[in-house]
Amino acid sequence: DFYDGAGDDPALTEATQWIESIINDTEPVVKPEQALVVTRILEAIYKSSETGMPVFFD
Structure with missing residues (x-):
């Protein structure tokens, strides 16, 4: 099933799930x-965004 999320409160949906x-x-x-x-x-x-520099992940 496709869930488009229209009309749902995302926080409530996440908490419910x-x-x-x-x-x-x-x-x-x-x-x-x-x-x-x-x-x-x-x-x-x-x-x-704050530093204007790239951030790298380990």
Whole structure:
């Protein structure tokens, strides 16, 4: 199924899916490791924007 997200609150959708994965003992749609990678990328974008320098990952 295709999920276009129209009309849904993203934070509520994410929280609902996370809670359902705990209750049903299933894998979450977005795994914590994936969320960490995205967070690190976003932090690097902000840092690069502030410093005007590229940010490299190990």
